[in-house]
Amino acid sequence: MAEPHVISYEALLARVQTIFERAGVRPESAQAVARVIVAGERDNCKSHGIYRIEGCLRVLAAGKVSPDAEPEIHDAGKSVIEVDARGGFSNPAFYAAKDLLAERARETGLAALVIRDCLHFSALWHDVEALAEEGLASLSMCPSYSFVAPAGGKEPLLGTNPIAFGWPRPGAHPYVFDFATSVAARGEIELHRRAGKPIPEGWAVDREGNPTTDPDAALDGAMLTFGGHKGSAISTMVELLSGAMLGEFMSKEALDFMGGTDLLPRHGALVLALDPQSFAARSGRDPIVEGEKLLTAIGAQGARLPSERRFEARRKAMAEGIALSAAEMAQLDRFEASGLAPVDA
Amino acid sequence: MAEPHVISYEALLARVQTIFERAGVRPESAQAVARVIVAGERDNCKSHGIYRIEGCLRVLAAGKVSPDAEPEIHDAGKSVIEVDARGGFSNPAFYAAKDLLAERARETGLAALVIRDCLHFSALWHDVEALAEEGLASLSMCPSYSFVAPAGGKEPLLGTNPIAFGWPRPGAHPYVFDFATSVAARGEIELHRRAGKPIPEGWAVDREGNPTTDPDAALDGAMLTFGGHKGSAISTMVELLSGAMLGEFMSKEALDFMGGTDLLPRHGALVLALDPQSFAARSGRDPIVEGEKLLTAIGAQGARLPSERRFEARRKAMAEGIALSAAEMAQLDRFEASGLAPVDA
Numbered sequence: 001m002a003e004p005h006v007i008s009y010e011a012l013l014a015r016v017q018t019i020f021e022r023a024g025v026r027p028e029s030a031q032a033v034a035r036v037i038v039a040g041e042r043d044n045c046k047s048h049g050i051y052r053i054e055g056c057l058r059v060l061a062a063g064k065v066s067p068d069a070e071p072e073i074h075d076a077g078k079s080v081i082e083v084d085a086r087g088g089f090s091n092p093a094f095y096a097a098k099d100l101l102a103e104r105a106r107e108t109g110l111a112a113l114v115i116r117d118c119l120h121f122s123a124l125w126h127d128v129e130a131l132a133e134e135g136l137a138s139l140s141m142c143p144s145y146s147f148v149a150p151a152g153g154k155e156p157l158l159g160t161n162p163i164a165f166g167w168p169r170p171g172a173h174p175y176v177f178d179f180a181t182s183v184a185a186r187g188e189i190e191l192h193r194r195a196g197k198p199i200p201e202g203w204a205v206d207r208e209g210n211p212t213t214d215p216d217a218a219l220d221g222a223m224l225t226f227g228g229h230k231g232s233a234i235s236t237m238v239e240l241l242s243g244a245m246l247g248e249f250m251s252k253e254a255l256d257f258m259g260g261t262d263l264l265p266r267h268g269a270l271v272l273a274l275d276p277q278s279f280a281a282r283s284g285r286d287p288i289v290e291g292e293k294l295l296t297a298i299g300a301q302g303a304r305l306p307s308e309r310r311f312e313a314r315r316k317a318m319a320e321g322i323a324l325s326a327a328e329m330a331q332l333d334r335f336e337a338s339g340l341a342p343v344d345a
Numbered sequence: 346m347a348e349p350h351v352i353s354y355e356a357l358l359a360r361v362q363t364i365f366e367r368a369g370v371r372p373e374s375a376q377a378v379a380r381v382i383v384a385g386e387r388d389n390c391k392s393h394g395i396y397r398i399e400g401c402l403r404v405l406a407a408g409k410v411s412p413d414a415e416p417e418i419h420d421a422g423k424s425v426i427e428v429d430a431r432g433g434f435s436n437p438a439f440y441a442a443k444d445l446l447a448e449r450a451r452e453t454g455l456a457a458l459v460i461r462d463c464l465h466f467s468a469l470w471h472d473v474e475a476l477a478e479e480g481l482a483s484l485s486m487c488p489s490y491s492f493v494a495p496a497g498g499k500e501p502l503l504g505t506n507p508i509a510f511g512w513p514r515p516g517a518h519p520y521v522f523d524f525a526t527s528v529a530a531r532g533e534i535e536l537h538r539r540a541g542k543p544i545p546e547g548w549a550v551d552r553e554g555n556p557t558t559d560p561d562a563a564l565d566g567a568m569l570t571f572g573g574h575k576g577s578a579i580s581t582m583v584e585l586l587s588g589a590m591l592g593e594f595m596s597k598e599a600l601d602f603m604g605g606t607d608l609l610p611r612h613g614a615l616v617l618a619l620d621p622q623s624f625a626a627r628s629g630r631d632p633i634v635e636g637e638k639l640l641t642a643i644g645a646q647g648a649r650l651p652s653e654r655r656f657e658a659r660r661k662a663m664a665e666g667i668a669l670s671a672a673e674m675a676q677l678d679r680f681e682a683s684g685l686a687p688v689d690a
Contacts, residue, residue: 252642
């Protein structure tokens with residue numbers, strides 16, 4: 001095996017930004033997209049790292065995402081701020097509205113950001129980490145493609161519907177969780193199929209709704225939510241709050257609109273930001289100090305906090321650089337030289 | 346077995362209200378508490394029905410809940426409204442602030458209600474159903490007693506931390522879920538212990554953190570959350586948002602304060618209310634019509650919605666009356682005559 005190539009965070013960021021700019025994406029958006037992709041790679045979330053570049057370029061090539069959309073903010077001075085991504089990537093839209101959202105949450109105690117009509121491909125932890133840096137707690141959620149059956153059902157109707165939560169910690173990375181409400185990612189079933197291996201029980205049902213460990217039957221049937229009927233209820237809530245409530249696509253409509261799963265989904269997203277200092281003010285307690293009691297007690301009994309592995313990978317990457325394989329480096333070269341074409345050829 | 350005694354909803358409500366009034370609870374609070382207890386019985390949620398009266402009377406007798414506390418609303422006209430239960434029951438506090446919360450949510454898009462220093466014994470679905478009747482989506486959560494270990498841990502630190510969500514449906518009961526984030530209720534482990542039966546795997550760990558099916562070892566150890574590390578993350582979020590963030594007790598402090606589990610816990614609660622019409626306005630879509638597409642599609646594939654059994658029991662109870670056993674009727678008679686004393690004697 002070849003030695004991995006080590007590249008600094010900054011150098012990788014510049015390269016990925018260049019790739020998107022050469023694909024026609026406006027510089028501000030290229031930068032926002034590059035930041036979340038390189039953050040994924042830095043945190044060793046390979047499925048949200050540079051692996052995502054190809055998928056993004058494919059949607060650009062298909063004309064299903066607007067490369068030059070400028071996010072448009074709509075703010076009536078109330079608790080709900082909207083940003084219309086206008087068919088562009090979600091990340092530039094989020095970053096365009098983030099400061100306003102944080103400011104509003106501090107003014108009023110809590111505020112919501114509605115992201116409209118965006119191509120959403122990144123993990124949600126970016127949003128909640130950015131708000132935790134502002135001292136805010138936050139919840140972020142969005143639909144996806146309808147691959148998942150509700151508990152007791154058999155037809156795919158719900159998305160893998162991720163949900164993320166962030167809570168600020170002084171002098172430390174925030175408390176962050178971010179997970180799909182499906183029991184597994186669709187990509188994991190696909191990997192089992194390619195490897196000719198059965199999937200674990202509880203991941204999926206076949207077309208008739210029977211439990212299956214056959215990856216082909218699972219892909220032809222429906223995935224299941226984590227945690228049985230409780231996870232199914234949470235997934236349904238994500239569809240309602242970040243799809244129906246916003247007047248944006250739910251997961252089934254997103255799939256119908258894109259006409260298949262080859263391209264990343266378009267829909268909306270919802271971010272709630274809460275200011276702990278406002279909520280706690282009358283109690284006389286410091287909510288962040290109180291939160292630390294819980295979080296340090298979790299660590300003290302040897303339990304891991306969510307995202308700990310990710311933060312550890314981040315520390316390493318920022319100190320020592322990001323290790324990429326020769327194939328990954330070659331792909332970056334190709335994308336930089338001429339976009340998606342040579343890959344599809 | 347004796348014929349069950351059938352009593353109308355209204356008659357049972359009057360009896361339970363009388364019991365609380367005779368126990369010294371101010372009439373408005375007695376009514377609010379009676380309403381949630383009788384609603385539980387009506388919906389065949391026996392664990393939140395008249396079974397709860399004894400527990401409430403016990404806390405009253407112990408002087409750990411204030412019978413005559415008048416909820417005190419604090420409203421700065423922003424997005425966070427507070428109601429101080431002043432050591433009284435949670436339900437009168439919620440109902441004292443509900444209309445204001447709904448009004449604020451419609452004005453600004455979303456609003457939060459902080460309930461401070463309350464004795465919380467009821468299911469959360471009352472709150473989210475009441476807000477769904479106002480056309481609002483809502484989330485309600487609170488800590489409880491620390492019986493549950495975080496994923497990968499072994500010491501009880503988290504509460505059973507319920508979370509409830511409501512979504513309005515036109516001409517139908519709302520979409521409502523309400524569940525503990527623990528895999529099972531503590532009472533269920535106790536029932537297995539009394540019956541000398543092992544508990545299912547995955548419910549609990551012993552003192553050393555090893556999985557156990559022995560109910561004694563489980564009660565001596567820690568319960569587990571539903572859905573593995575994902576459920577544990579959600580339970581942690583509930584502690585942070587409805588405990589630390591409010592400056593109110595988290596589950597461990599609630600247990601320490603009450604000095605044991607014989608009495609119901611005191612802590613705060615958080616309710617978020619969201620106005621779908623505000624959120625969807627710019628989309629030109631009706632969010633409730635969109636939500637119906639999802640909810641009817643879930644039903645159409647033969648999957649049950651959460652709370653369906655409860656609503657069915659409600660229909661039956663309102664049409665035919667509520668069936669109580671002779672022992673339950675006798676207990677109501679005793680409580681009505683002289684409060685808790687004859688039960689303890």
